[in-house]
Every structure is written in C-alpha cells, then in structure tokens.
Amino acid sequence: MMNWLRNLAIVAILFHLIGADIALAADRADPTRGGAGGRIIRVTTLAKDGPGSLKAAVDAKGPRIVVFEVGGVIDMERSVLTIAEPYLTIAGQTAPSPGITLIRGGIDLKGHDVIVSHLRVMTGADGQPHFSDWEADALSTVAAHNVIVEHCSFLWAIDENMSASGPRFTGADVRAWRAGTSHDILFRENLAAEGLANASHPKGEHSKGTLVHDNATGITFYRNVWAHNVERAPLVKGGAQVLMVNNMIYNPGRRAVHYNLMNLEWAGHAYVTGEITAIGNVMRGGNDTDAGLPFLMLGGDGDLAYYGHDNIAVDRHGAPLPMFGRYGVTGARLITADAPLASPAGLAVLPAAALETDLLRTVGARPWDRAADDIRILFFIAEGRGDIIDDEHQVGRGYPQLAATRAAFDPAAWNLDDMTPRAGIYPGQVAGAQEALSARDKAMRAEPK
Numbered sequence: 001m002m003n004w005l006r007n008l009a010i011v012a013i014l015f016h017l018i019g020a021d022i023a024l025a026a027d028r029a030d031p032t033r034g035g036a037g038g039r040i041i042r043v044t045t046l047a048k049d050g051p052g053s054l055k056a057a058v059d060a061k062g063p064r065i066v067v068f069e070v071g072g073v074i075d076m077e078r079s080v081l082t083i084a085e086p087y088l089t090i091a092g093q094t095a096p097s098p099g100i101t102l103i104r105g106g107i108d109l110k111g112h113d114v115i116v117s118h119l120r121v122m123t124g125a126d127g128q129p130h131f132s133d134w135e136a137d138a139l140s141t142v143a144a145h146n147v148i149v150e151h152c153s154f155l156w157a158i159d160e161n162m163s164a165s166g167p168r169f170t171g172a173d174v175r176a177w178r179a180g181t182s183h184d185i186l187f188r189e190n191l192a193a194e195g196l197a198n199a200s201h202p203k204g205e206h207s208k209g210t211l212v213h214d215n216a217t218g219i220t221f222y223r224n225v226w227a228h229n230v231e232r233a234p235l236v237k238g239g240a241q242v243l244m245v246n247n248m249i250y251n252p253g254r255r256a257v258h259y260n261l262m263n264l265e266w267a268g269h270a271y272v273t274g275e276i277t278a279i280g281n282v283m284r285g286g287n288d289t290d291a292g293l294p295f296l297m298l299g300g301d302g303d304l305a306y307y308g309h310d311n312i313a314v315d316r317h318g319a320p321l322p323m324f325g326r327y328g329v330t331g332a333r334l335i336t337a338d339a340p341l342a343s344p345a346g347l348a349v350l351p352a353a354a355l356e357t358d359l360l361r362t363v364g365a366r367p368w369d370r371a372a373d374d375i376r377i378l379f380f381i382a383e384g385r386g387d388i389i390d391d392e393h394q395v396g397r398g399y400p401q402l403a404a405t406r407a408a409f410d411p412a413a414w415n416l417d418d419m420t421p422r423a424g425i426y427p428g429q430v431a432g433a434q435e436a437l438s439a440r441d442k443a444m445r446a447e448p449k
Contacts, residue, residue, distance in 0.1 A: 029346070030148055030186060031145075031146045031147065031148065031184040031185070031186055031218070032112075032113040032114065032115065032146040032147065032148060033113070033115075034065075034087065034113060034114055034115030034148070035063045035064045035065045035066075035087050035088045035089040035115070036063070036065070036416070036417055038062060038063025038064040038065055038087060038089075039062070039063070040064070040065050040409070040411060040416075041057040041060060041064050041066050042067055042068070042409055043066060043067070043068045043069065043070060043100075044070055045070060046070055046072050046073060046074050046075075047074075048074055048075060048076050048077060048079065048081075048105075054066070054081065054090075054100075055081060058081065058082075058083045058085065058088060058090070059084075059085060060085065062085075062087065063087040063088075064087070064089070065091060066090045066091060067091050067094040067095075067409045068092065068094050068095035068409070069096075069406060069407060069408055069409050070095065070096070070404060070405065070406050071096040071097055071098055071099055071100065071402075071404065071405040071406075071407075071428075072098065072101070072402045072405060073101050073102075073103055073399070073400060073401075073402050074100065074101070074103070075103055075104055075105075076102055076103065076104050076105020076106075077104055077105070078104050078126060078128075078134060079105050080105055080106050080107065080136055081102070081105060081106070081107045081108070082107075082108045083107065083109045083111050083114060083116075084111050086111045086113045087113045087114075088111065088113070088114045088115070089114075089115045089117070089419065090114075090116045090117060090119065091117055091118070091419040092117055092119040092366070093117060093118040093151075093366065093419060093427070094409055094414070094419065094427065095118075095427060096406065096427050097369050097405060097427055097428025098369065098371065098402050098405070098428065099118065099119075099120065099366045099369060099371070099428070100118075100119055100120065101119075101122060101400060101402065102119065102121045102122070103122045103123075103124065103399045104123070104124060104126050104399070105121070105136060106123050106136035106137045106138050106139060106140070106157065107121060107137075107138070107140070108137070108140055108142050109139065109140065109141045109142065109144050109147060110141075110143060110144055111144060111147075112144055112145045112146045112147070113146045113147075114144070114148075115148045115149075115150070116139075116148070116149045116150070116152060117150050117151050118150075118151045118365045118366050119152050119153075119365060120153040120154075120155070120365045120371055121139060121152065121153070121154050122138075122373070122392070122399060123136050123137075123138050123155070123156050123157045123158055124156045124196070124392040124398070124399060125156075125158065125196055125199040125390075125391050125392060128199075128200035129200060130200060130204075131200070131201075131202050131204065132200045132202065133200075133202060134158055134200040135159050135200065135201045135202060136158050137158075137159045137160045137161070138154035138155065138157040138161045138192070139152070139154055139162050139163070140159075140160060140162075140164070140165050140211075141163070141165060141166070142165055142166055142182070143167060143181050143182055144164075144166070144182050144185065145183045145184050145185070147182075147184070147185045147186070148185075148186045148188065149162070149185070149186070149187050149188070149190060150186070150187075150188040150189050150190065151189045151364065151365055151366070151367070152191075152364070152365050153190070153191045153364040153365040153371065153373075154190065154193070155191075155193055155377075155392075156194055156195070156196055156392045157195050157208070158196055158199055158200055158201050158206065159201060159206060160195070160208045160209065160210055160211045161193065161195050161209055161210065161229065162187060162190060162192040162209070163210050163211040163212070163213070163234075164182040164185045164187075164212050164213065164216045164219050165181070165211060165213040165216070166180070166182045166213055167180055167181055168181070168214040168215060168238075169214075169215075169269060174239070177215040177239070177272075178215050178216075178239075181213060181214070181215050181216050182216045182219070183216060183217045183218045183219075184217075184218040185216075185218065185219050185220070186220045186222065187210075187220065187221050187222070188220075188222045188223060188224070189222075189223050189224065189362060189363050189364070190224045190225075190364065191227070191363050191364035191365070191374060191377065191378075192209050192210060192225070192226050192227075192229070193225070193226070193228055193229070193377050194207075194228045194229075194377070194388070194389055194395065195207035195208050195209060195228075195229040195388075196389060196390055196391060196392070197230055197388055197389065197390050198390045199390055205230065206230075207228075207253065207388055207389075208229060208230065208232040208235070209226040209231070209232045209233040209249075209252075210226065210233060210234035211232055211235050211237070212234050212235065212240045212242055213237050213240065214237040214238040214239055214240060214261070214266075215240060215272065216237075216241075217241040218342075219240065219241065219242045220242075220243045220244075220245070220342075221234065221243070221244045221247050222243075222245050222246060222247070222347055223246045223359055223363065224247045224248075224363065225247070225248045225249075225250065225359060225360070225363045225364070225378075225381070226247070226248070226249045226250070226252070227249075227250040227251060227377055227380075227381055227386065228250070228251050228286070228377075228386055228387060228388050228389070229253070229388070230252070230253035230254055230255075230288075230388055231252065231253060231254050231255035231256075232255070233249040233252055233255075233256045233257060233283075234257065235255075235258050235259075235260065236257070236258070236259045236260075236274055236304075237259075237262075237274075238260070238261025238262070238265070238266055238271065238274060238302045239261065239271075239272030239273070239274055239302070240275075241274065241275040241276075241341070241342060242274075242275065242276050243340075243343075243344065244257070244277065244278045245280055245281070245344050245347050246280045246281065246347075246349060246350055246352075246355055247281045248281070248282045248355060248356060248359055248360075248381075249281070249283040249284070250284050250286055250381045250386075251284075251287060251288055251381075251386060251388070252285070252286075252288075252289055253288045253290065253388055254290055254293075255293070255327075256283050256293060256296070256297075256313075257276070257278065257295060257296045257297070258297040258298070258299060258327075259274055259276065259296070259298055259299070259302075259304040260298075260299040260300035260302075261274065261300045261302025261332070262300045262301070263300070263301045266301075266302070271301065271302045271303070272302070273302065273303045273305055273335070274302060274303070274304045274305070275304070275305045275306075275341040275342065276296070276304060276305075276306050276307075277306075277307045277308075277337075277340045277341045277342045277344070278296070278306070278307070278308045279307075279308075279309045279311070279340070280309070280311065280350060280351065280352045280355060281295075281311045281312070281355075282311070282313075282352050282356055283295050283311075283312070283313040283314070284313075284314055284315075284384075285315040285316045285321065286316055286384065286385075286387075287316070287385075287387050288388045289315065289316065291315070292321065292322065293313075293315075293321060293325075294313070294322040294323060294324050295311055295313040295321065295322070295324070296308070296323060296324050296325075297324075297325045297326055297327055298324070298327075298332055298334050299326065299327045299328045299330075299332070300328060300330060300332055301330050301331065301332055302332055303332055303333045303334075303335055304332070304333070304334055304335065305337055305341055306334055306335065306336055306341075307336070307337040307339065307340050307341050308323065310352045311323065312352045312353065356382075360378050364378070366426070368429040368430065369426065369427070369428035369429060370434045371400065372396075372400065372436055373395070373396070373400070375434055375435065375436045376395065379436070
C-alpha cells in the first residue's frame with residue numbers, strides 16, 4: 001500500500017507540481033491580517049540594507065505591504081534580519097522570477113501582526129569553523145505573536161530551520177509566562193530541510209528542524225514538510241501548546257516529534273503540562289533514520305497531554321513504526337486525551353494516506369517557480385532519497401548564483417487583501433513538471449524534429 005502511495009506521489013509531482021491552486025488558504029480565521037490596508041513599500045535593491053532594501057522596508061513604521069520589483073539573491077553576509085515593527089506583510093510572491101532568496105543569514109521575527117510569504121532562506125555554514133559563533137536560525141519568532149509564516153523554504157540552518165521561541169519565564173505566573181513569549185503563530189505550507197549537522201554551532205551537532213520553546217502557546221503547524229533533520233520536527237518544550245495538522249516528516253535522524261520539559265531549565269518553577277494535538281500527519285523514514293524510531297518521543301520530567309488521530313509512521317521500506325517512545329528514565333507521563341486539545345476547526349484536513357501526494361505539490365516558496373534546491377529535496381522525498389548533511393556544498397555548488405531581475409509592481413494587478421494576482425497567474429509561473437534536468441536529460445526528453 002505504501003509503495004503504491006509513494007509511486008503515486010512521484011507521478012503527481014511530475015505532472016502537477018506547480019498548479020494554479022497554490023494558496024491553500026484555510027477557512028479558519030488567521031491570527032493576523034499583517035499589513036493589509038497599509039501603504040505599499042517597494043523593494044528595489046538586493047543590497048542587504050540601505051534605501052530600497054528589504055531591511056529598510058521591514059524597519060519602516062506603520063501598516064505596510066512589502067512588494068518586490070527585483071528578484072534574485074540578498075546576501076546577508078552572516079547577519080540576521082530582525083523584524084520588530086508590527087503590521088507588516090512581506091509578499092515574496094510579487095517578485096519577478098526567480099523570487100527572493102536570502103543567503104548567509106536568517107530572520108529573527110520579534111514583532112506582532114506580521115505575515116511572511118514566499119521567501120527562501122538558505123543560511124549555510126559559509127566556511128565557518130566547527131564550534132564557532134555562527135549559529136543562526138533560518139527563521140525564528142522571538143517573543144512574537146499574531147504571526148503567519150507561509151509558503152517559505154528554510155534550508156541549511158545552523159540552529160533551527162523554523163522555530164517559535166522567546167524567554168522561558170516572564171512575570172510571576174503561567175499566564176504571564178505565556179504572554180511573554182511567542183504565541184498565536186501559524187506555520188503553513190513551509191519546507192524546513194537539511195539543517196546542517198556538524199557545522200559551526202558551538203554545541204556541535206545541531207541539525208534541527210523546529211523548536212517550540214517553553215510556554216509558547218497557540219502554535220499551529222499546518223501542511224509543512226520537515227526533511228533531513230537529525231531531530232526537532234518539532235521539539236516541543238515545557239508547557240508549550242501545539243497543533244499539528246497534515247504535516248510530513250521525512251528522514252528524521254534520532255527523533256521526529258518530541259516533548260521535553262527539562263528540570264535543569266525549570267529549577268525553582270512549578271512544572272506545566274504541555275499539550276500536543278496531532279491529526280493526519282505522516283512520518284516516513286529515510287537513509288538516516290534510526291531503526292524503530294517512534295513518531296513521538298517523551299523526554300525530561302514534565303507531563304505531556306496528547307491527542308493523536310490518523311497519523312502514519314513508516315520506515316524507509318513502508319513497515320510500520322511505533323507511535324510512542326521515550327528517552328530518559330524519568331517520571332514524565334504521557335496523558336492521552338479523547339478529544340483534540342487544540343481545535344482543528346476550519347482547517348481542511350486530508351486523510352494521512354492521501355497527504356504526501358497533495359502536500360509535495362504545494363509546499364515551500366513559489367511552487368509555481370521553484371528553486372533548484374527545493375526541486376531536488378521534493379523529488380528526493382518522493383523517490384525515498386536524500387541525506388542529512390554537514391555543509392551546503394555536499395548537495396551541489398552551495399549558495400545559488402542567480403542574476404538579478406527587475407519588473408515594476410502594478411497594484412491594480414493584485415488583490416491587496418490577500419496578495420494574490422487578479423489574473424490568477426503568478427510572476428514566473430511555468431507549466432508542466434519542474435524537474436532538475438541535466439543537459440543530457442533535456443536532450444533525451446526533447447521532442448523529435
């Protein structure tokens with residue numbers, strides 16, 4: 001059965017990867033409208049800062065929609081883009097092909113009421129020595145709230161690829177703790193892949209997908225793909241509350257979903273029970289996955305309340321894997337619930353057996369105009385290939401070399417409320433399968449004259 005589904009996934013990607021129905025917006029109320037109704041700010045340069053830059057646009061005050069009149073690579077030069085000003089929409093879908101890719105950097109999102117769409121972030125080791133101080137996330141919310149991160153591709157992070165973070169304890173009680181860290185964050189249709197393992201992180205091995213920090217609440221993962229990360233898909237820390245619906249985890253190494261309230265971090269504070277609701281998710285083992293790896297593992301000392309329904313976990317050969325395991329010899333309890341702890345109401349939920357084919361078609365940045373590394377990763381997932389890596393050069397030539405492109409942004413051509421094109425065609429949209437073909441492959445597939 002699983003082999004049949006895998007083959008179907010490959011066929012579906014070959015013929016339907018781009019599609020015009022890219023934006024699978026859920027019917028439920030989103031946590032924010034971002035900068036809707038605000039002024040339009042045009043990004044006109046690929047410089048990392050200065051007039052016309054993305055940094056200048058996110059640093060501006062007041063409600064604003066950031067659009068792009070340039071496409072290509074923004075070299076962050078081993079720095080982090082900080083988003084602190086609220087009421088912001090970053091619409092990467094407006095850029096001319098090949099879209100916007102940030103390299104040698106990451107994003108720390110510290111504001112509120114922010115939407116980030118259709119960006120690629122490729123952090124990378126950039127030749128930095130092992131155990132050095134280059135340890136950027138590709139994207140992390142830092143005590144942010146009312147945020148949507150959607151249709152982005154996060155690759156080669158030194159810390160996490162895509163996280164919801166912030167301080168552990170702010171104030172005198174649980175309510176204050178939760179108000180003081182990230183809350184009400186929606187991660188939708190993102191690709192978080194190839195976190196670098198033995199790179200420059202000062203702790204050593206650090207190929208991590210997603211961290212949901214202690215006491216973060218209202219964190220939703222809907223239709224995301226984690227691929228080729230040693231662990232954290234996601235790691236949910238003490239007292240956090242997470243909803244996972246229709247996500248896929250491919251080739252996790254040592255752990256997939258895991259929960260850990262660590263006494264060493266909570267000393268002097270009363271434990272808070274964490275919550276995970278997981279519905280319709282798929283975990284599929286790959287080349288680096290430990291034998292017998294469970295879908296969910298419990299570590300640390302704190303209890304976890306858990307509701308699971310229609311989740312599938314299989315190894316690389318399609319054999320079933322266990323749903324639950326643990327690491328650490330502690331008194332932590334898994335408290336199973338009879339009903340969802342966080343409501344999935346308003347989310348279009350697919351059966352887990354049908355998810356892979358549908359999800360690989362739409363996930364990540366600009367599915368109608370994919371980057372070469374996104375294509376490689378998605379095709380390898382469908383084919384059961386790929387590995388956890390230590391350096392960006394292990395999977396090709398490293399950072400993309402893309403010529404800058406330019407095109408004026410016409411507000412009349414876009415629905416400014418949801419930043420979709422009125423004509424239904426996105427910049428750079430192509431027809432047919434998006435395959436990464438060599439010159440020889442292209443010649444073999446060419447129509448005879």
